[in-house]
Amino acid sequence: MLSRVADALYWMCRYAERAENVARFLDVSLQVTLDMPDSHGDPWAGIIAATGEEESFEACYGAPTRDTIVRFLTVDPESENSIVSCARLARDNARSIRESISSETWEQVNKWYLLVRDAAGSEAVVEDPHDFLAAVKEASHLFVGVTYLTMTHGEGWHFGRLGRLLERADQTSRIVDAKQALLMARLPDVGASLDEILLAALLRSVSALEMYRKRYGRLDHTAVLEFLMLDKQFPRSIRHCLDTAQTSLRAITATPSHASGTRPERLLGRLAAEYEYAIVDEIVAEGLHEHLDQLQSKLNDVGAAIYETFFAARQEPVTQEQRQDDGPQ
């Protein structure tokens, strides 16, 4: 498959996934804020800090308020990771490889983009973002379903899934990071029942509440953390994302299971193994924020290695044997 096409498939899915996660992140932030007592400081400042885009936000809007934050994350075309920007980038990538994806996939990305673009023209989204965020999540689910059901699960599809799962691992880590104060300890001036409400809202933001209940029953800080980071089967847990990404990467390279493969396979394999055997109490003891910081930087390394190995223009016809050996270059 063409390197450029693989690259575009990978990013089409990454941006689509990012749009969904921004919607999830904003949704939980708005809900948690509603439930927070006024005494608990400025709830909005933390939200922008969690996106890591304080500077560009401040340049455009100054001090964060509810309305400016909603605008920044949803309909602002200048904001790099707003939903409208992600949907546009997903569509731009899809548009450059329409012949390589199914028409249904293209139509879903296109419809999604038109939905977001049209909503971006009205003030209604900023005033009441709930329906909009729900529509974005639903469109993303349709997109994943359509790609799953209408595209051959070959190399291209695996590049797409690889992009999606790496993005999701990264985004889940950001949502957890943003709420780490909540997850690390009981808030001092928050009552026990409110504490539960906040944990429930966090779980709901990643559609995890019901699945969590089935697994653990009552709400508990450490258990929530364990579920979101280390659960083997929940589709948004970091471990599950890493496992599945690894499966796709192996399918792409066709590396036999006993071989360690290309550089991205080694980096991703190491990370997935770490999560397979991780113990939640150790992560907490080590410092959750530091841990998540490191995870994000390792995910960046995997992304860079994928780029080097598959997308950067290579000049030599490469055979199967060479490809497996060129890992540690």
Next chain:
Amino acid sequence: MELSSYAPGAFYDEMFDPERRPRVGCELLARTISALPDADLVRRQRSAERSLLHMGITFSVYGHERGTEKILPFDLIPRVVHAREWAKLERGLAQRMRAMNLFIDDVYHDRKIINDGVIPVEVVESAASYLPGCRGLDPPRGVWCHINGSDLVRGGDGHYYVLEDNLRCPSGVSYVLHNRQVMKRTFPRVFEASRVRPVDGYPSELLRVLQNVRPRGAATPTVVVLTPGPYNSAYSEHSFLAQQMGVELVEPRDLTVRDGFVWMRTTRGLSRVDVIYRRIDDVFLDPLAFRPDSMLGVPGIMSVVRAGRVALANAPGTGVADDKVVYAYVPAIIRYYLGEDPILPNVPTFLCFDDKQRSHVLANLDKLVVKAANESGGYGMLMGPQASSAERAAFADRIKANPRNYIAQPLLALSRVPTLIDEQLEGRHVDLRPYVLHGGDDIFVLPGGLTRVALKKGSFVVNSSQGGGSKDTWVLADDIAGRDSAAC
């Protein structure tokens, strides 16, 4: 929708005769339209537009903001061509395609036609699309032009004429296929009863042609479509055709020349390419051969073409035959190579490099259409009767400064088709672009084509870049179907 108020007018109407009776093959369509409530037709029109937008069948407009896409306006009243009429067009188009290929091959080899005094050497060599570097080139199976989309018009006399040839990269065929899909949904019953010939076979025919012209030694050829990229106005068509044929769509940066072959860059290294359906103009193909300043292109690809190790469709240099001055010689070209009379006539054409013809043109600018010889897409054109005297004077200066670059034709009273305008049916002028394929053995004419319609009242300019839209073209399998039994 009330049809009794529809006025065919002073022009040839494709659906109604001057007595307002539906023409052959249009009876059922006319009856269906008149039986539809007004709102229903408008609703179907809207739903057709919506599906085109969702399918993303868009073109980019030059001069607009980068990345601006529009849908080509679509009108749901089809243009009907009955079977006997089509049979003649088909023969005429195939004849033209055959003669043009012999001409191009001759021009780049022995030049018999020039030596025999049929066409002056200056006319050929002064064509901007003539490429001296293609002398002696031998494209596989001797075919230079594989894909041709001539523009036909029907004049007030009811006859079809060839208005111009497009032998470089004719575009628009994807609209033909998409319009058809939408029409089947919009008028399923009439469509079936009218026995309309299918157009869906085009991608398979195209792939067959491309595989047929593979270089020697490539038993199972790798075919690709080469596009300038997503910002090209016809990008969605390039992508669509690649997808429908199941081949890779490549951009110049995906290709590289190495060890005398063309390769594409894949996730598994370089992979060889044998046949390229290129949608890039000649001069942007290879910066080493043509334009060193070009950012587009694949350096060195022309040397691979010359060595016969990759086939381009259409072959480079083919454009010499769609120069608008060369066009005037096509009837003579057909007689010269085939010994036959042209089945489809040209529009009478005045050549401005000829002193006598030029003075006629300059004296009659208010009656003529003047075209630049090397432009297309409705650019570089003067519509004499509709232009201001200042515009005519400016054009007269341009003609005098560079006579070789201009031709003039009488303004044809293009035929019209009923078109939905502001929820009413009004006549609008149309042309017809059929698509013709040549893979070395036989010639395939797609039974259908792009009917372009000038949506502005009174306008004769149908180009999408100038406010034109499109219609589905129904070529009927026979002329009996579509009438009810009482009428037979």
